[in-house]
Amino acid sequence: MKFTLYSRSYCHLCQDMLDALLALQTPERPFTVDVIDVDADPALVARFDELVPVLFAALDEPELCHYFLDEGKVRAVLTSPA
Template sequence: MRVLSRVGCHLCEEALPVVDRVCAERGESYDVADIDADPVLVARYSDLVPVVFVDGVEFATWRVDPAALDAALRRPR
C-alpha cells in the first residue's frame, strides 16, 4: 500500500493516522511518498493529495474512510 502526500497538507495530516491505524489493525505495511520530490507526481497529483493506493490501484483521494480501507485490505489478493 502507498500513500502520496506532501508536507504541510492538512488533509494528509488527517488521512495518515487513519491509514496507520487500519494498517496496524490488519498487519499491513504501507509507505508514504512525498510528491514534491518527483515532478511527475506533482504534475499528476498536486491537487489530489493525499492519494491512497491499494495493490497499485488508486483507492482514495483527499479523505480516507477507515471502514472502506479495511474492506479493501480484506479482499483476496
C-alpha cells in the first residue's frame, strides 16, 4: 500500500497529517508515503495551492482527505482487499 501526500515544507498541518497517518501503520498494515512538495512544481501549486495537505491512496481516485487526516477513510483503505 502506498499513499501520496501533497504537502509544503513549512506547513504544520502537513506535518500533522503525516504524523497521524504514520501512527496508523502497524507490522500487519505496512505502507509507504510519498511526500510531494507542491511548491516544487507550478502545476501542483495551481492544482492544490491552499488545499494542502492533500492525501491520496491512488492518484487515479479522488482524494481521501485534505487539511486533516480522515482516519476512517484511511482505515477503510488499509483494510480493503487489494
